[in-house]
Amino acid sequence: MTKKDLPKFCYRKGAKGYVYFQRRGGKTQRIHSEPGTADFAAEYAMLLRGRQPTPxxxxxxxxxxxxxxxxxxxxxxxxxxxxxxxxxxxxxxxxxxxxxxxxxxxxxxxxxxxxxxxxxxxxxxxxxxxxxxxxxxxxxxxxxxxxxxxxxxxxxxxPKREAWPSEMIAAFRREAGPRPLRAFELLLGTGQRVEDVRTMRWDQIEDDGIRVRQSKTSNGIWVPFTDSLRAAIASMPRHGETILAQENGKAFAYQTLWADIMAVRKKIGAERWDIHALRHAAASEIAALPGMTDEHIMAITGHSSKEMAQLYAGAARQKARAMEAQKGRK
Missing domain, CATH: 1.10.150.130 (Tyrosine recombinase, N-terminal domain)
Structure with missing residues (x-):
């Protein structure tokens, strides 16, 4: 059924050709029944009378x-x-x-x-x-x-997700080109999710760190720069509002960032460690430092529960404690 075969105020939209109803100045409403059926006629009649049809x-x-x-x-x-x-x-x-x-x-x-x-x-x-x-x-x-x-x-x-090991982080930094390396440093340095890193803006940078509103939790946090991230930020060109932007100023799509990083992962044999595991790596690096608590990890990752912080940092924390415990042994 073409547009001319649809009743007044109706039109098709999108790849699947869904039918919508809209009077001038009115709300656009989808008609869920197939054109030509009794159910479609009933929905259309309700909309003409200004009533919301019952699905x-x-x-x-x-x-x-x-x-x-x-x-x-x-x-x-x-x-x-x-x-x-x-x-x-x-x-x-x-x-x-x-x-x-x-x-x-x-x-x-x-x-x-x-x-x-x-x-x-x-x-x-x-x-x-x-x-x-x-x-x-x-x-x-x-x-x-x-x-x-x-x-x-x-x-x-x-297999259970594991944090990137230090040797793979070093290999990535050594082999990656400028674009994947910038994304990698932002992911690792801030410990944030891909979507939040992808949309980070230059105007969020303040006091040698970056302020983040996490898309999943709505938590607002400030993350100070590490030395590596500070250097990476200083080398990044400014093409648009977002820190990771194409030359036309538009933010990179998730799939583009994933493909960039995946290409380097394959090159260095790091397929086992995905993008999200960089968030684990950030938590692990913090957990391995002397005196760091769950609260320190949560302050960076934005996790709202100690259980999640412990999950992300578990292996590194166990290793640090084991090393400390063995110091006094002979």
């Missing part, structure tokens, strides 16, 4: 309702980005399913079907649980009837 009681309708709720709008943009991928998956595989017919066994079957990617499977179950909590909120299912709640997580088959 069909399907998983697709539940997703639509959820994405218009405060449960969705209150999420951080970075969380929304992650959720969207899982919501698209549900739209592809269970769009027409009535949420009231979903049982725990169905959720477990879906989880098990994705067992070759356990982390992804567990995240999908988590998002599904959020969807069913919204279904309870709007009265589609009864309180306590969330079939995805407390479903056991699959154990990851990936």
């Amino acid at each position: 069909a009681k399907t998983m697709k309708g539940l997703i639509a309702s959820y994405m218009e709720s405060s449960r969705w709008t209150d999420l951080k943009p970075v969380t929304q980005k992650g959720y969207r991928r899982h919501l698209r998956y549900f739209e592809d595989v269970i769009a027409a399913v009535d949420p009231r017919t979903m049982k725990r066994v169905h959720v477990i079957e879906m989880r098990n079907a994705l067992a070759d990617t356990p982390t992804d499977a567990n995240r999908k179950v988590g998002v599904l649980s959020v969807l069913f909590e919204h279904a309870i909120d709007i009265g589609w299912i009864n309180q306590g009837a969330n079939p995805a709640k407390d479903v056991a997580k699959l154990k990851s088959t990936k």
Whole structure:
């Protein structure tokens, strides 16, 4: 169906060709039913009367309702980005399913079907649980009837993430070109997540450090520069508002930074240690210093719990304590 075949005030948008309704000056609203169907006609009629159409009681309708709720709008943009991928998956595989017919066994079957990617499977179950909590909120299912709640997580088959060892950090610095090295030094020196490093701006630098508002937690922290980071910052060209910027002034995309660093990892044989492990490395370097506590680590990484700080710094702290303990032995 082309634009001329759609009723008044309707148009298609996006790669998937979703249909939207908008009067001049009015709110843009997506029509979730297929054009030409009775459900589409019912949604369109409601919108013409200025009323919000009630989504069909399907998983697709539940997703639509959820994405218009405060449960969705209150999420951080970075969380929304992650959720969207899982919501698209549900739209592809269970769009027409009535949420009231979903049982725990169905959720477990879906989880098990994705067992070759356990982390992804567990995240999908988590998002599904959020969807069913919204279904309870709007009265589609009864309180306590969330079939995805407390479903056991699959154990990851990936090796436990470890901090970058000092010899690999030295190898990266030796072999990397200017662009990946700048990203590497910012990641390691600040101990922040990739998204926060990617969007760091020049005007956040103050008092020989950088002020960061973490996208995941909204925590505001100030991180002083290390000697290595100070030198790296001094050598960086200013192309735009962000510290890591292309020559046209635009911030680098996550995928570009990942590819840059991955190329060097392959060159030096560091595929085992990913970008996020640089955050672990920062915590480990702090933990290995005399007198450093969980609070010192949390002050840099922005973690809100000692458990996470201990997780990130565990191996380095154990090594430092073991060395101290052995000093008095013969």
